[in-house]
Amino acid sequence: MITLYDFKTEGAVGSASPFVLKIETFFRLAGLPYEKKRIALPFGAPKKKLPYIDDDGETVCDSAFIIAHVGRKHGIDLDASLPARALAISHAFRKMTEESTYWTTVYARWIDEANWPKTRRVFFAKIPPPLKWIGPNAARKAVRASLDGHGYGRHTQDEVYDIALQDVRAVEGQLAEAPYLMGSTATAVDASIFGLYAQLAYGGIDSPHADYVRSSRPLMAYCDRIRERCFE
16 A cells, blocks of 8 residues: 655645645546555655655655656556657646746745735644744745745746746646646646646635636636546
8 A cells, every 4th residue: 555645734625735736636547545644744754855655665755756656566657648749748737837836836825925824824733832833934934945046036926926827827728628738538747737726726825826727717627627536
């Protein structure tokens, strides 16, 4: 049995972490059984980040490496039907979501004052004292430094959300004529997209790109479709 490690937080769907939810969604699309264990802080994780899995004693960290691992060990390939060009497009959308839209969403959660009180409650409500009292501001400072290092923290708030809106509009355009990102069948990239877009659609984030997702018929239909298929 695979054990998936998650934060001690409750997301609106599955995990509040986009990357943990990505793995949950991938496992459910693939029909792969797993159990979940929650930890208060990721510092005990092998790479001090989540998600990671224990697969019958074998530890694998990072969502991309986890998917590659279960593909090799359990013979799962959600992309088996995709030709080379579609695989290239899928890769580009995954990278955009995980490297661009992700950081704009981190900004919305942790830096934008409209969302910080909720982020603090969601991520630190189950942390034991004294970390419960000193952890939020320390974590927020670390997130701010990470954003600055990636460049997103050096932009104005309007500029960050302009980047985010370009990303979500690109996904919306790709979904204009198909139920899943690459066509009529769910593939691995849908786990990545849903992992993050579920946070925007259902997570109560107050930002222009979250508002756009919630107002978009194609994006909400997509999120609802995967939520109903995998989590209801």
